[in-house]
Amino acid sequence: xxxxxxxxxxxxxxLTPRQIVSELDKYIIGQNEAKRAVAxxxxxxxxxxxxxEDMREEIAPRNIIMIGPxxxxxxxxxxxxxxxTHSPFIKVEASKYTEVGYVGRDVESMIRELMDLAVTMxxxxxxxKMAAKAVELAEERILDMLxxxxxxxxxxxxxxETQPANTRSKLRRLLKDKRLEEREVPLEVEQSMPxxxxxxxxxxxLDEMEKNLNDAMSQLFPKKSHKRMVKVKExxxxxxxxxxxxxxxxxxxxSEAKLRVEQHGLVFIxxxxxxxxxxxxxxxxxxxEGVQRDLLPLVEGSTVPTKHGPVKTDHxxxxxxxxxxxxxxxxxxxELQGRFPIRVELKSLNKDDFVRILTEPQNALIIQYQxxxxxxxxxxxxxxxxxxxxxEMACEVNQKQENIGARRLSTIMEKLLDEISFTAPEIAPxxxxxxxxxxxxxxxxxxxDVDLTRYIL
Numbered sequence: 001x002x003x004x005x006x007x008x009x010x011x012x013x014x015l016t017p018r019q020i021v022s023e024l025d026k027y028i029i030g031q032n033e034a035k036r037a038v039a040x041x042x043x044x045x046x047x048x049x050x051x052x053e054d055m056r057e058e059i060a061p062r063n064i065i066m067i068g069p070x071x072x073x074x075x076x077x078x079x080x081x082x083x084x085t086h087s088p089f090i091k092v093e094a095s096k097y098t099e100v101g102y103v104g105r106d107v108e109s110m111i112r113e114l115m116d117l118a119v120t121m122x123x124x125x126x127x128x129k130m131a132a133k134a135v136e137l138a139e140e141r142i143l144d145m146l147x148x149x150x151x152x153x154x155x156x157x158x159x160x161e162t163q164p165a166n167t168r169s170k171l172r173r174l175l176k177d178k179r180l181e182e183r184e185v186p187l188e189v190e191q192s193m194p195x196x197x198x199x200x201x202x203x204x205x206l207d208e209m210e211k212n213l214n215d216a217m218s219q220l221f222p223k224k225s226h227k228r229m230v231k232v233k234e235x236x237x238x239x240x241x242x243x244x245x246x247x248x249x250x251x252x253x254x255s256e257a258k259l260r261v262e263q264h265g266l267v268f269i270x271x272x273x274x275x276x277x278x279x280x281x282x283x284x285x286x287x288x289e290g291v292q293r294d295l296l297p298l299v300e301g302s303t304v305p306t307k308h309g310p311v312k313t314d315h316x317x318x319x320x321x322x323x324x325x326x327x328x329x330x331x332x333x334x335e336l337q338g339r340f341p342i343r344v345e346l347k348s349l350n351k352d353d354f355v356r357i358l359t360e361p362q363n364a365l366i367i368q369y370q371x372x373x374x375x376x377x378x379x380x381x382x383x384x385x386x387x388x389x390x391x392e393m394a395c396e397v398n399q400k401q402e403n404i405g406a407r408r409l410s411t412i413m414e415k416l417l418d419e420i421s422f423t424a425p426e427i428a429p430x431x432x433x434x435x436x437x438x439x440x441x442x443x444x445x446x447x448x449d450v451d452l453t454r455y456i457l
Contacts (some may be wrong), residue, residue: 015084017043026075027080027363029356034344037064038081041317041342048315060314063299063339065272065329068346071405072136074321078268087264088118088257094320095274097291107294111304114265115311115371118257127244134247138239139175142232146171146276149200181233256309265316269295273322276331292333299339317426349405354391357406358382365413377429378420385436390416393443416442 015023020039023030028035048059066074082089092110126366127134147168170417174180230238275288300303301344320340329343348359358366366387370380394408416439420432 001361013048015042016382020081020084023084024080027361028076029360030353031068031073031077031346032069034066034073034077034346034386037342038077038319039295041112042085045184045315045317046157047265057314060301061317062342063080064320064342064344065340066319066346067324067329069348069403069405070319071403071407072346072349073406074346075268075270078266078319078321082266083339085264086121087266088114088121088261089266089268090114090117091268091270092293092321093271094269094291097273097275097294107291107298108130108304109265110269111298111313111316112306114267114316115257115261115308117307118261118265118286119254119308122253122257122260123248123250126248129150130244130247131240134240134243135236136246137307138236139172141239141243142175142185142235143168143171145187145235146175146180146183146232166218171211175232176391178233181231183232184229185232185235186231187235187238258309258311261316263315264313265313267316267318270321271316271322272320272332273324273327276322276324276327276329289333292336296333296335299336348403351388351391351395354394354406354409357409358390365409369413369417373417373420373424376424377433378424379429380417380420381431381433382431383435387435387441389436389439393439412443 017036017039020042021035024035024039042062044059044062048056066077068074078091079089081087090110091114092113097105097107171180275291298313298316299318301311301312303312318340329337329340332340358364366382369407373380390409390412394412397412398404398408416434419442420427
């Protein structure tokens with residue numbers, strides 16, 4: 001059996017549950033039960049990789065169902081979890097899939113998309129590793145253009161001639177010092193040709209075939225290139241990209257990407273409650289139970305064919321989420337329920353949560369707006385009374401209208417700072433203090449008018 005090794009560092013894998021929760025706390029307020037559940041699930045991955053090889057394949061991931069209204073942090077928890085370990089991550093919505101035989105997306109396409117994403121991720125990492133070498137090779141090619149007759153092959157045939165070598169050394173110094181950026185050099189550039197498009201009008205399961213067919217058709221047409229004069233700074237970027245692509249071993253990239261997907265992949269299935277119903281009526285809902293049955297092999301562990309080769313889903317971690325206002329987790333088919341053994345309920349957000357969301361996270365909304373407006377030399381300061389008032393109004397609107405959780409803060413903040421954002425270039429530089437009175441003046445009328453709130457907030 002192959003020993004599991006990959007490019008993810010031991011430090012990133014060997015995070016304790018407490019460390020994982022601490023990292024999630026930097027961006028997500030509250031929801032401690034959900035954080036603990038995902039932290040344990042992530043730690044179990046490391047434990048499995050440390051287990052004896054004869055048991056490693058037998059240990060299945062503990063998939064999770066998150067239950068809670070919109071805007072309370074379900075998606076953000078999964079996304080931040082993936083970033084902690086640089087794991088391939090994809091978010092999909094269960095409602096866009098249908099069972100085989102109906103028009104819609106095939107559930108296996110989520111694994112194909114996850115594999116494509118992993119290939120892109122690993123390829124970017126490999127290019128970054130080769131960046132220094134790519135820059136060096138690109139500069140040598142630019143020197144060949146700047147010094148006709150002084151290429152590396154010419155220098156090898158006339159080692160005794162020192163003059164071209166000296167000239168090349170001088171040009172190399174000038175190039176590294178960025179003193180030749182505006183000089184033009186002749187560069188052969190691939191001409192962008194319109195690629196043929198083939199559409200397959202049929203039922204689900206053939207989206208991958210359509211993509212592969214378009215790729216094959218594009219290979220039938222030879223790529224054309226032409227020479228044009230470009231500035232050195234533009235030529236450098238083009239040549240660095242070309243050299244990086246040439247240096248990267250795509251077979252190694254695909255192999256590493258496949259290993260990451262199979263051992264560290266994370267699939268977040270949102271709106272799982274939309275397919276959690278039994279077949280008691282006809283119409284658009286006819287395929288809901290069918291979608292669950294199509295999902296079952298993926299969650300249980302199966303092999304999905306992709307253009308990069310077969311991918312096993314046995315150890316991919318699936319996190320499902322839904323509001324479950326109408327349906328209940330018990331409405332899922334029993335087989336699927338059994339594959340999501342961990343259920344956590346996320347709580348609705350209150351005023352105190354909103355105050356913390358506005359101020360505590362590293363990406364807090366107030367910090368975001370302060371950063372944006374600082375580019376216009378506008379300094380915004382929020383008093384504690386203003387923050388309290390914003391939180392109070394967000395709660396009030398959520399109670400009067402649809403409860404959309406923390407997303408309500410974004411709409412309120414945008415309305416509050418609308419005038420400042422519009423006039424910022426005209427009033428800069430300046431410092432603006434936003435207090436409780438300012439918040440009431442800007443928002444009280446809108447929040448008080450239920451009909452207007454329905455359309456604006």
